[in-house]
Amino acid sequence: xxxxxxxxxxxxxxxxxxxxxxxxxxxxxxxxxxxxxxxxxxxxxxxxxxxxxxxxxxxxxxxxxxxxxxxxxxxxxxxxxxxxxxxxxxxxxxxxxxxxxxxxxxxxxxxxxxxxxxxxxxxxxxxxxxxxxxxxxxxxxxxxxxxxxxxxxxxxxxxxxxxxxxxxxxxxxxxxxxxxxxxxxxxxxxxxxxxxxxxxxxxxxxxxxxxxxxxxxxxxxxxxxxxxxxxxxxxxxxxxxxxxxxxxxxxxxxxxxxxxxxxxxxxxxxxxxxxxxxxxxxxxxxxxxxxxxxxxxxxxxxxxxx
Numbered sequence: 649x650x651x652x653x654x655x656x657x658x659x660x661x662x663x664x665x666x667x668x669x670x671x672x673x674x675x676x677x678x679x680x681x682x683x684x685x686x687x688x689x690x691x692x693x694x695x696x697x698x699x700x701x702x703x704x705x706x707x708x709x710x711x712x713x714x715x716x717x718x719x720x721x722x723x724x725x726x727x728x729x730x731x732x733x734x735x736x737x738x739x740x741x742x743x744x745x746x747x748x749x750x751x752x753x754x755x756x757x758x759x760x761x762x763x764x765x766x767x768x769x770x771x772x773x774x775x776x777x778x779x780x781x782x783x784x785x786x787x788x789x790x791x792x793x794x795x796x797x798x799x800x801x802x803x804x805x806x807x808x809x810x811x812x813x814x815x816x817x818x819x820x821x822x823x824x825x826x827x828x829x830x831x832x833x834x835x836x837x838x839x840x841x842x843x844x845x846x847x848x849x850x851x852x853x854x855x856x857x858x859x860x861x862x863x864x865x866x867x868x869x870x871x872x873x874x875x876x877x878x879x880x881x882x883x884x885x886x887x888x889x890x891x892x893x894x895x896x897x898x899x900x901x902x903x904x905x906x907x908x909x910x911x912x913x914x915x916x917x918x919x920x921x922x923x924x925x926x927x928x929x930x931x932x933x934x935x936x937x938x939x940x941x942x943x944x945x946x947x948x949x950x951x952x953x954x
Contacts (some may be wrong), residue, residue, distance in 0.1 A: 650917060654897040654924040656879075659905065661893065661920075663913045666885035666906040670713035673904065679792065679880035682892055684727035685710075698730065700738040704747055710885065713746050717883070721792045723875040724753070724785040727761065727867070735773065741781065743871050748785060756791075757784040759846045761867065766852065782848070782871075788805045797873040799841040810837050863888060868895040876901055890916025894923050 649659045662669045685707065686698060699707050713723060730737045745755055760780040766778045810833070816832035836842070850866050868891060872882055878900040884892035887905035889912050896903035897920070907913040920926065
């Protein structure tokens with residue numbers, strides 16, 4: 649384990665299976681969990697891959713520990729996407745959601761990451777993937793959420809739409825379908841900032857060039873601002889090349905990052921030092937390469953190989 653600091657924040661880096669590290673994290677201590685775990689069979693060259701039929705079984709022990717360490721006011725953001733198997737989307741993500749709800753999680757929201765610069769391509773029975781799921785889970789219906797921190801400019805539409813208001817625009821106009829929703833357009837006159845939608849338009853480019861999955865810093869940063877305040881604790885149990893920890897420290901949050909592969913662990917440390925302007929780690933404990941403690945059969949289970 650290594651502990652690095654930036655300003656008044658602390659970033660702990662663990663080289664180990666997250667399931668083992670999570671067992672030693674105190675209950676109700678984490679404000680935000682945000683991660684992108686190995687997708688089913690889609691990072692075979694790095695993490696070995698987990699067969700879609702076994703993915704839920706592999707992931708549930710980890711979500712059980714995540715549920716334990718998350719504060720009652722905290723949030724868990726899971727970036728994940730189904731893969732295509734035999735010409736159709738596999739249901740392991742949907743199955744995982746149902747099983748997590750049985751564990752006690754509340755599936756509060758689903759946000760979409762729209763990849764503005766996804767690679768072009770052609771497939772015989774579908775179009776290119778330009779989005780990924782961002783699943784929001786909570787322990788309670790009331791949780792910390794700082795919506796003003798992620799407000800966006802109102803946009804050019806307001807210049808024409810709000811110029812000449814009708815009588816209907818000046819009062820609450822309830823939905824015609826009886827949903828209980830309504831709007832008063834006049835409330836937005838004079839405003840420059842508004843709340844965003846649940847679609848995030850973010851490019852995939854990042855300095856994360858040495859990892860098999862591009863996780864842009866703007867993605868964890870958006871959720872860190874939305875669900876935490878300065879000094880809070882952010883956890884990424886599948887840290888990869890360190891983007892979440894870097895984002896947390898640059899936003900004055902503490903972090904715990906866990907990575908099972910030595911190569912990416914080293915990259916995460918190097919990136920943190922470079923992108924936060926650090927030179928040397930504050931605390932260095934002896935590092936043990938996790939693979940040295942396991943047989944080949946145990947490693948197969950550890951990495952989730954079929």
